[in-house]
Amino acid sequence: MSARPAVAALGGGHGLAASLQALQLVTDRITAIVTVADDGGSSGRLREEFDILPPGDLRMALSALCDTSEWGLQWRDALQHRFAGGGPLGGHALGNLIIASLWDLLGDPIAGLDLVGRLLGARGRVLPMAGEPLQIEASVLGADPACPDEVTSVLGQVEVATTLGRVLSIRLNPDPPLPCREAVHAVLDADWVILGPGSWFTSVMPHLLVPDLRDALVHTSARRMLTLNMALNTGETQGFSASDHLEVLAAHAPDLHLDVVLVDPSVVRDRGDQLRDTAQALGAEVVFAQVADPERPGTHDSLRLAAAYRDVVE
Structure with a gap:
């Protein structure tokens, strides 16, 4: 086990959850570093009412890392359960309420997340990318x-x-944000850092705007991998090619060097020559791998993504 790589995975939402589920099959030394800028749904309501970090993406990351025993899977399902109806609890995920309760009880967001991780038997640690809601x-x-x-x-x-x-x-906002020191140390101590997949401007790029975290990403001795989304030309990145995603990253963190860009060939136009040229400017090699889920268009298959991560990391 000690030979397995230490991985810091950065992102948020369903994209980070997919990456974490895959990484569990590669290593048992995982730290998820999660965006804390969500202001919608249950997370947004709890954030506004109690002035806390939005718990939703943190809950999803913890659930993705749960132990695959009956105990772990049952608690994962409990945390992910969302109340129906139009009353005060309607729309809230139980896990969001548990996390908010532990933060109120313990007065320490990191200790609260670690305690939920113990409840789930989580195969890794989950940390916020900053120490305050953004x-x-x-x-x-x-x-x-x-x-x-x-x-x-x-x-x-x-x-x-x-x-x-x-x-x-x-x-x-605020700028600069209060850093999460544990997240900074996790990046500096990692063997590999993986950015993405995830919503580009709202889950992936925000990590590069926390100065202490960005500096750690620039100066870490870890190798750096960027996992591109399965759906690139949608929502907040309407009209963006794979190459455009890398140009956006370079604009927000011009000193950041990458080693690998992992992408499914189905999302790249023509032969991917433009993507290779853009990646090379960042110091990266493009690795094409079939990582799409054939049953769910636009999403990653956890087993295929795990195989791709394993091949790159090893």
């Missing part, structure tokens, strides 16, 4: 269809994720 602000071209050439500011994760315009850049 707000995403984006510069968007054509957010108002009536003014397609106008650049305006769009506030909030939900608003950025659903904008009708083209996202040009993002920033975080």
Whole structure:
């Protein structure tokens, strides 16, 4: 076990969960570093009412790392259970409420997440990317269809994720954010750092805007892998090619060097020559691997993604 690589996986939402499920088959030394800018749904309601980190993406990461015993899977399902109805509990995930309760009880977000991890028998640790809830602000071209050439500011994760315009850049409020020291140390101590997959501007890029975390990503001795999404030209990245994703990353973190860009060949136009050229400018090799889930278009298959991670890491 000691020979297995230490991996820090950065992202949020379903993309990070898919990556974590795959990584469990490669190593038992995993640290998930999760975005904390969500302001929608159950997370947004709890964040606004109690001024806490949005727990939803943290809950999903913990659930993805659960032990595969009957105990672990039952607790995973319990944490993921969402209350129905239009009452005060309607729409809340039980895990969000448990996490918020533990934070209130313990007064320490990291200790609360570690305790939920113990409950799940989690095969890894889950940490927030920052020590305070963050707000995403984006510069968007054509957010108002009536003014397609106008650049305006769009506030909030939900608003950025659903904008009708083209996202040009993002920033975080407050700036600079309070860093999570444990997350910084996890990146510095890793053998591999994996960015993505996930919503590009609202789950992946925000990590590069926390100065201490970005510096750790730049200076770590770990190798760095970027996992591209299975669906690139949708939502907040409408009109983006695979190469455009890398250019956005370089614009937000010009000093960041990559070693590997992992991508399913189905999402790359023509032969992928442009992607190779853009990746090479970042110091990276492009690795093409069949990682799509044939039963669920636009998503990763955990076993295929695990095989791709194993081949690259080993």
